[in-house]
Amino acid sequence: MDDAPPVKDTKPKVVAEKQKTVALPRASRRKGPEPVKVKEEEEGEDNDEEEENVPPPEKAATKAAAKPKKPLFPVASKKKDPEPKPVKVEKVVDEEASASASEVEEELEEDEVDEEEKPEVIAKARKIVQTTLTTKAKDPYPDWKPGEPVPYAALCKTFSLIELTTKRLIIMEHCSLFLRQVLRLTPDDLLPTVLLMINKLAPDYAGIELGIGESLIMKAIGESTGRSLAVIKQDQKEIGDLGLVAVKSRSTQPTMFKPKALTIRGVHNGLMGIATVTGNGAQGRKVDGIKKLLSAADANSPGKVDITKDKGGPSEAKYIVRFLEGKLRLGLAERTILVSLAQAMIAHEAYKKNTVPSTGDIEKAESILKTVYSELPSYDVIIPAMVEHGIMNLREHCKLRPGVPLKPMLAKPTKAITEVLDRFDGQTFTCEYKYDGERAQIHYVAKDADEELSQSLPSAAATEVGRGVAAIFSRNSEELSKKYPDVLAKLQSWVKEDTKSFVLDCESVAWDVTEKKVLPFQQLMTRKKKDVKIEEVKVKVCVFAFDLLYLNGEAIVEKSLRERRELLHKSFNPVEGEFAFATCMDGQELDEIQTFLDLSVKASCEGLMVKMLDGTESGYEPSKRSRNWLKIKKDYLAGIGDSLDLVVLGAYHGKGKRTSVYGAFLLACYNPVTETYETVCNIGTGFSEAVLEELHTALVETVIDRPKPFYAHSTGGQHQPDVWFEPRFVWEVKTADLTLSPRYKAGMKEGVDPAGDKGISLRFPRFIKVRDDKKPDEATTSRQVAEMYRKQESVTKSKGPAADDDFEY
Ligand SMILES: Nc1ncnc2c1ncn2[C@@H]1O[C@H](COP(=O)(O)OP(=O)(O)OP(=O)(O)O)[C@@H](O)[C@H]1O
Numbered sequence: 001m002d003d004a005p006p007v008k009d010t011k012p013k014v015v016a017e018k019q020k021t022v023a024l025p026r027a028s029r030r031k032g033p034e035p036v037k038v039k040e041e042e043e044g045e046d047n048d049e050e051e052e053n054v055p056p057p058e059k060a061a062t063k064a065a066a067k068p069k070k071p072l073f074p075v076a077s078k079k080k081d082p083e084p085k086p087v088k089v090e091k092v093v094d095e096e097a098s099a100s101a102s103e104v105e106e107e108l109e110e111d112e113v114d115e116e117e118k119p120e121v122i123a124k125a126r127k128i129v130q131t132t133l134t135t136k137a138k139d140p141y142p143d144w145k146p147g148e149p150v151p152y153a154a155l156c157k158t159f160s161l162i163e164l165t166t167k168r169l170i171i172m173e174h175c176s177l178f179l180r181q182v183l184r185l186t187p188d189d190l191l192p193t194v195l196l197m198i199n200k201l202a203p204d205y206a207g208i209e210l211g212i213g214e215s216l217i218m219k220a221i222g223e224s225t226g227r228s229l230a231v232i233k234q235d236q237k238e239i240g241d242l243g244l245v246a247v248k249s250r251s252t253q254p255t256m257f258k259p260k261a262l263t264i265r266g267v268h269n270g271l272m273g274i275a276t277v278t279g280n281g282a283q284g285r286k287v288d289g290i291k292k293l294l295s296a297a298d299a300n301s302p303g304k305v306d307i308t309k310d311k312g313g314p315s316e317a318k319y320i321v322r323f324l325e326g327k328l329r330l331g332l333a334e335r336t337i338l339v340s341l342a343q344a345m346i347a348h349e350a351y352k353k354n355t356v357p358s359t360g361d362i363e364k365a366e367s368i369l370k371t372v373y374s375e376l377p378s379y380d381v382i383i384p385a386m387v388e389h390g391i392m393n394l395r396e397h398c399k400l401r402p403g404v405p406l407k408p409m410l411a412k413p414t415k416a417i418t419e420v421l422d423r424f425d426g427q428t429f430t431c432e433y434k435y436d437g438e439r440a441q442i443h444y445v446a447k448d449a450d451e452e453l454s455q456s457l458p459s460a461a462a463t464e465v466g467r468g469v470a471a472i473f474s475r476n477s478e479e480l481s482k483k484y485p486d487v488l489a490k491l492q493s494w495v496k497e498d499t500k501s502f503v504l505d506c507e508s509v510a511w512d513v514t515e516k517k518v519l520p521f522q523q524l525m526t527r528k529k530k531d532v533k534i535e536e537v538k539v540k541v542c543v544f545a546f547d548l549l550y551l552n553g554e555a556i557v558e559k560s561l562r563e564r565r566e567l568l569h570k571s572f573n574p575v576e577g578e579f580a581f582a583t584c585m586d587g588q589e590l591d592e593i594q595t596f597l598d599l600s601v602k603a604s605c606e607g608l609m610v611k612m613l614d615g616t617e618s619g620y621e622p623s624k625r626s627r628n629w630l631k632i633k634k635d636y637l638a639g640i641g642d643s644l645d646l647v648v649l650g651a652y653h654g655k656g657k658r659t660s661v662y663g664a665f666l667l668a669c670y671n672p673v674t675e676t677y678e679t680v681c682n683i684g685t686g687f688s689e690a691v692l693e694e695l696h697t698a699l700v701e702t703v704i705d706r707p708k709p710f711y712a713h714s715t716g717g718q719h720q721p722d723v724w725f726e727p728r729f730v731w732e733v734k735t736a737d738l739t740l741s742p743r744y745k746a747g748m749k750e751g752v753d754p755a756g757d758k759g760i761s762l763r764f765p766r767f768i769k770v771r772d773d774k775k776p777d778e779a780t781t782s783r784q785v786a787e788m789y790r791k792q793e794s795v796t797k798s799k800g801p802a803a804d805d806d807f808e809y
């Protein structure tokens with residue numbers, strides 16, 4: 001067990017004293033110029049702290065070791081479980097329901113899951129489009145009257161079929177078949193159908209969130225079924241899946257009258273109502289809204305259900321509850337839905353003409369929809385346009401436009417300049433300072449321009465600025481005008497007269513007015529997040545623009561970075577302390593880059609961004625973490641290359657003086673393929689007393705009785721945190737390196753451990769900051785963790801233990 005994290009065998013100690021001396025997060029100590037030196041000693045000091053801060057193992061250690069090993073996903077367990085029996089149905093392939101897909105899939109390799117569908121799966125899926133999808137023979141649900149609202153039961157039937165399999169191809173087929181049936185019978189309902197499938201009510205920038213915790217849902221289940229809250233809580237303790245608790249609660253209820261069956265439209269409206277209630281008694285009205293949906297759920301299939309046996313039974317209540325919880329857990333990635341949607345659409349168009357689409361056309365349709373969605377991530381705009389104009393004409397009708405924020409392009413981490421040189425070998429690249437602030441996407445349209453700031457933008461979000469209208473969005477498309485009214489107020493002064501519309505990619509950075517230089521991120525953090533009044537702004541920000549995506553009525557994402565940069569520099573006027581272009585350097589030599597890296601650090605930046613400069617590969621790739629953008633962070637050069645953003649799943653009570661707060665936490669990365677949070681470390685280092693208090697106050701609101709069924713965690717007695725949380729908070733964490741450990745589950749599905757019983761874990765993790773700009777499902781993914789782990793291994797192997805000899809600081 002020597003590969004387990006060192007935290008494992010430590011004895012309980014008093015943490016309070018020791019933690020007072022805990023150093024501040026590194027960035028806050030980084031005032032002014034500082035050499036790029038990597039401080040090995042500091043990691044050692046972390047080591048000591050770590051030992052002090054980690055929760056004590058319990059006496060159960062040996063007992064637990066003797067227990068049979070628990071499966072990764074307790075709810076899907078086939079083995080005997082000493083805990084209350086999980087009742088979730090097992091995933092098996094339902095051959096009968098989709099013989100064609102399963103036949104084809106036989107030939108494919110076993111379920112290697114992927115964030116992007118495998119090319120072979122896609123190829124086979126296209127065959128299915130040409131056969132199954134152009135007939136009605138395999139429709140998942142009996143036809144409803146054309147033009148009538150789509151029954152919610154039809155969607156739930158599809159969900160149930162999807163839930164019975166893990167085969168990507170079969171999942172895709174179910175998905176496409178249903179979407180095509182909707183297109184054939186009630187195309188007007190395609191939008192709410194897709195939204196309910198992706199577990200969203202509206203595009204991200206609309207800012208509509210359910211935010212319903214377990215307690216509200218339990219209350220609603222209780223009240224709508226006449227069962228006491230105590231009984232519901234008991235059920236939840238035993239079953240561990242609120243969706244099934246809802247089904248169980250319903251099944252014991254005699255049906256006095258038959259409510260009207262739910263429709264997709266009705267459920268979408270109902271959920272929207274729940275999400276948008278505000279003001280006095282909002283909680284109560286949310287509960288009422290949930291009750292209303294739940295009492296109408298499964299109206300067509302009343303009666304008693306044995307949830308442990310009945311796989312295909314009533315499921316509307318289950319999926320409503322899961323939607324409210326924010327996780328449908330169908331293994332249905334949004335990417336899959338996008339491809340299925342394209343396939344359904346092209347099949348539907350062919351079906352209407354009584355033809356079969358060619359493979360080339362199917363491929364083209366998929367690619368059109370993917371591109372359109374990456375530039376205009378709004379089903380609200382795309383779906384009606386697609387239904388009206390046909391998928392092949394979609395690009396003409398749906399283009400990147402000011403007012404609809406796109407997901408920014410992201411970078412891959414690197415650990416050495418040589419790694420960057422290897423990557424860009426033979427190509428021209430450019431280096432830019434990597435500013436340490438907050439990503440900001442600025443949209444602007446002049447009043448006398450031909451276009452308008454999109455209609456789809458909530459009107460409150462567009463601010464009048466001089467000659468035009470503007471909006472600012474965060475990395476995850478949240479609207480930031482309430483946070484940066486000072487930026488908006490000055491914006492017009494840096495827009496040149498004949499610049500009529502644009503979308504800018506920038507970093508907003510705290511600015512020291514007297515010293516005339518940028519300040520570390522910690523300063524930016526002290527700014528208020530909402531309702532900022534210009535007169536009260538204490539921390540000024542300067543906007544550093546590094547890319548231009550749209551200019552004067554035209555999307556320019558496909559132009560080379562060199563061209564975009566030229567247009568950027570031509571279209572704006574820098575204003576000191578308000579607006580600047582990211583400092584860049586086009587030298588290609590190692591020593592030039594090294595010098596530039598030094599300079600960036602002296603200028604209080606985090607390091608460098610190195611980007612492909614010419615050719616198609618230098619185009620802007622929205623929403624993609626691309627190898628055409630690499631980041632070099634000076635703090636991570638000798639470590640794993642980057643920090644991680646992890647979700648807080650649980651905590652351990654503090655000891656000694658710290659009994660009123662949590663002393664350590666259990667963190668996880670996210671696996672978007674299985675929709676699970678996989679544990680990756682315990683952390684007790686890097687927190688100040690004040691921060692611990694704050695975190696406690698926020699976290700205490702999200703305590704739940706037992707881990708969510710979509711938490712992949714070890715179940716041995718000594719590994720259990722004292723409390724579990726809803727998955728809500730994302731923290732940035734730094735680590736010395738990554739190791740394999742039987743205690744954690746991260747990356748277990750990524751094949752890093754040949755034996756398959758260890759996950760990846762962080763050694764000497766240290767808390768850096770709360771990431772308000774990331775949602776839990778935007779946390780570092782299991783795949784990224786695995787990639788970092790593998791890279792660390794290969795670097796270590798090829799260069800010896802000193803991970804980076806290229807730096808002689
Ligand atoms: N010149 C620049 N070009 C591109 N991005 C920059 C630049 N300067 C600063 N940035 C910021 O750096 C970020 C990328 O690195 P960083 O590690 O900070 O990402 P992050 O927000 O933690 O996200 P992730 O770790 O998921 O990539 C960009 O999203 C952007 O906010």
Ligand SMILES: [Mg+2]
Nearest residue numbers: 435436437438
């Ligand atoms: Mg950053």
Ligand SMILES: [Mg+2]
Nearest residue numbers: 642643644645
């Ligand atoms: Mg990061």
